[in-house]
Amino acid sequence: MLSDFIGGLREDDDRPALPGVRRGELARLVRGYAVALQADGLEAGDTVALAVRPGARSLATLLAAYHLGLRIAVVDPTAGPDVVRARLALAQPRLVLADAAAQAVASWAAPLARRAHLALPSLTSLAPVRTVGRRLPGSAPALRRVAGAFPRPYEGEGDAVVVFTSGTTSRPRAVVHTRASISAGMTAVRDLVRPVPGRPVLGGTFFVLLPSLASGAPVAPPTGRNLRRLRPQAVYLTPPQVRAALAAGSRFDDARVYSGSAPVSAALLSALRRAGAAEAWGVYALTEVFPAAAVEAAEKGAFSGSGDLVGELLPGVSARVSDGQLLLGGPTAADRYLGSEPFGWVATGDIGRVDGRTVVLGGRAKDMILRDAENIYPGLYEPSLHVAGVELALLVGVPAGDGDERVVALVQPAAGVPDAEVRAALRGPLERMGSARPDDVVFGRVPLAGRSRKPDRTAASALAAALSTRAERAFPRRRRLTRPGWAGEAAARGKTDRGEP
The missing domain is CATH 3.30.300.30 (ANL, C-terminal domain)
Incomplete structure (x- = not known):
């Protein structure tokens, strides 16, 4: 899916992509960054750490890296300097891409950043750094979009994304998704959400928004203002975001609403339907398997058994139970934890049972x-x-x-x-x-x-x-x-x- 999307971007496309950004501008950003990364000596298989705030530039750098066959390690500046340093030491990037804000947090703005619970170690001590977007004094050299032909797409397999999930500073843990599992996951999201071209979709992460962009739908952050102004066809919200939106009196008229990343109750889905949602879905997904299963409000509300019904396994996802724990596999599953052997089955840590393709959870084993x-x-x-x-x-x-x-x-x-x-x-x-x-x-x-x-x-x-x-x-x-x-x-x-x- 991603290769087709990148290959289909046209610089003369005037359709909206993100707020204030047309598809043609996104195309120019992706191609410019791909040329720049190649000119910087990056080759397929190299790791690039990304510390850029969400937006068109971070999306463009991610797509450019994918186009070249690079591996992106996502850096969260809220994790604290010790954790970030340990994670980057594990990922061993050849290059760090950071916007000026991330670099300021690691240098002259550190005292202010700490008050906002943001902190990065000195990026220059970890790997060479290039600034994405506006460059402020003291920032690393810019990743300049130099002239040159758009590089040929990388057509092989391999790692695509490294997402850090947990662990200590001495033993950080990161999930490695391959190009195949990322593509399968995004296809599964597209088939679940069914975005139609031209109508907006609201969400907060690229991994749920890219399938909509690839389907021709513009995307935007899931703010209350965007919900009122854009009248989206679909909305992605975490359960706390849903509760906050409902408390603020938000309406979801005719939208399909999807919620996950934390347990989603039948009562919460029912509240979304009462707030006008045409459909309200709970999505069961892990960083290691994205997504895995889904259930709509009506089915979840009618469930009277014990445990938490998380729905039908999505196409291609397989499940079994071992010693009470739910194990998952399939094309949307990650390959491994960074530095570890490939998964056979992904151990979810959830107690559960499987009836046909229906999954019911009984809570976390550690709980x-x-x-x-x-x-x-x-x-x-x-x-x-x-x-x-x-x-x-x-x-x-x-x-x-x-x-x-x-x-x-x-x-x-x-x-x-x-x-x-x-x-x-x-x-x-x-x-x-x-x-x-x-x-x-x-x-x-x-x-x-x-x-x-x-x-x-x-x-x-x-x-x-x-x-x-x-x-x-x-x-x-x-x-x-x-x-x-x-x-x-x-x-x-x-x-x-x-x-x-």
């Missing part, structure tokens, strides 16, 4: 709670907690002091919904949880972390412990009105503290 020698997987039960009036809910383990754990449900009510109303709606689901029923239910805002703003279970456990302890001190367990305990008599009267400890 298992051990209470009274019983293994409790939160993902099996959390979907049932997302009743009307609940915005987000987690089951977390809280140390009991004797090696055992207590199970606490941390519930985040939707804005304006009384606690008493939420309690009443939760009684039935709690009764049906059997031996996994929580020892306490407390109200609070679920902590989020990471670029995708996933629930932070470690922080949630600490918050749940603090709220539960506070209620216990005010109302000792012998005086608690319900068992397993709600957060004290104050909770029974609808006065539970919903703030931070």
Whole structure:
């Protein structure tokens, strides 16, 4: 798909591509950067680190590198200098492409950048640097778009993208996607979203926007203004972005909305439909397998079994279960972790089951709670907690002091919904949880972390412990009105503290 898209770019194409950028300008940027990279001595198989803010220039450099057969290592400047240094040491780029802002963050603007939680090490100490876009004083030499014929496209196989996911400064971890897996993933996204030419698509990453561009649709960031002004055919949002948009009263009239990167509840998809979405999809995807499965709001809402229905496997994706863990494979799967052997199957870390091609998850294996020698997987039960009036809910383990754990449900009510109303709606689901029923239910805002703003279970456990302890001190367990305990008599009267400890 990418090769066809790059080869089809025309400098006289006046159709919109990105905000303020026509396809003809994108074509000139891609070809100019490809010529410049080749003139800088880069060859197929070389690694280029990319530290450029999202926009037309970063897209153009990524496409130019792909055209030449280069491998792009994506650099996140929010990770901190030690982490970035360790990641680049693992990737060993021959060249770093950075805009002036990224270089300023690593030099004269470092004090200001730290206040904004941005930090990069000195880029020049890691590899030669070229500035993409406007060059400020003190920046490295510009990657100049020199005159020359557009290089012939690289037609072989090999690595395409390195995406860092986790790990420590001593052992960073990065996912390596090949040209084949990137192409298969983007084809899968295109077939799922079905973009039509001419109508805008909103999203935040190139890996979901490029299939729309390749289909002839202009793309733009998923802001509230763009949602109102552009009336898009499709929108990509993470669950926290969906909740924020709904809280702001956004409408999704006639749009197909896709949400992923974190668990997507049936209640959230239903809320999107009520806000006008023609379709609302939960997408199950990992950095290692993008995408893997999808489910529409109606099907997810009708699911009454245990666990989290993430839908049908997308064409070509295969799945099996080993020791309770879901394993995935297929053309959209990455090749390996950088520095490791190729995958046989990708271990997702998710507990799950597969019925035909339907996948139901039971939570992360590492999130298992051990209470009274019983293994409790939160993902099996959390979907049932997302009743009307609940915005987000987690089951977390809280140390009991004797090696055992207590199970606490941390519930985040939707804005304006009384606690008493939420309690009443939760009684039935709690009764049906059997031996996994929580020892306490407390109200609070679920902590989020990471670029995708996933629930932070470690922080949630600490918050749940603090709220539960506070209620216990005010109302000792012998005086608690319900068992397993709600957060004290104050909770029974609808006065539970919903703030931070």
